[in-house]
Amino acid sequence: MVFTPTCYGVSCDVAALAELCHERGIPLVTDDAWGLDHSFSGQLPPSALRCGADLAIGSVHKSLTGLSQTSVLSVQGELVDRHRLQRCFELEESTSASTLLISSIDGARRQFVRDGEELLGHAVRMAERLRRRLDAIDGLRVVPPARLLGEAAAVHADPTHVIIELGGLGIGGYAADDRLRDEHGIDVELADHRRLMALVTFAHDEADIDRLAAALEQLAAEHAGAAGQTERIASPDTLLTEHAMLPREAFFAPSEMVRPEDAAGRINADIVTPYPPGITVLAPGEVITEPILEHLESVVALGGFVEGATDQALDRFRVTAQRPLSPVPPAGSEPATPPLGRPRVDP
16 A cells, blocks of 8 residues: 655656556555546646556545545456455445535536546646746745656656745744735645645636735745744654554553653554654654654644644653563664564563
């Protein structure tokens, strides 16, 4: 299973992954929540299904016109047993399915089969207009889609995801996002510690683009000449740690809430996930380390939020009452992870 494209609009090489999987008789499942519109326009990256995925999970409400909470499972080929898939789906499906939501899925499907090329072509043109406007603003740096490719297995970039670097202004993305919302009534799709990302859709027109550009121009003028680079978050290799318990055992084990200064060396019991990018930093059963604590505290201090933690302000961490038997590995060392099914700590 692979999650592609990312919320920043960058896709991995699904075709190559599909080929590797199919050579071994294994189905490839893609969570392409941000890529459902790719099926309806030649100006966007190829869809996961076109690249050979066997089962694709797409969010209708993210890139099409479905109401919130609408998504679809698309299946092709013979590697996914459709009867088994249906039985598994029915285990989770509500017996009171919403006709309104299902109808909105079908309406979105019809609309984009009929008019998708025209609608999404408009979105691409509006995104290009926004890039041209922002390129003329000192202190802002718009990341060209081509610059995202060729690194870390990135092979496609969605041009409607406009990534705006703020390092030249000395203001973080969370603060800039707050300013846009509070002073201009503008919400961007995503903000992180050093950038904003505007998702330009078929519903935006030239007036919308010019309004956003004018707001960012004002923001840049107010921070012109600001010294210093916006802060950077930790690199992934500093966040490695060990699994002291299986996730299920840690999640259901007796637990307690402890202060951050008392959390290092304890076994985490929550699913701690800063967003963006929505990647879990601490899974249940992993040992909390000082570098992880420092990273999470910096995310919160910069204005980010953390999903899954019992205390989202991270004034307290939920840990298992049981302590690990083995010492915590030094930062950057290879974590000693036991084979799945063989927990390090005997419950």
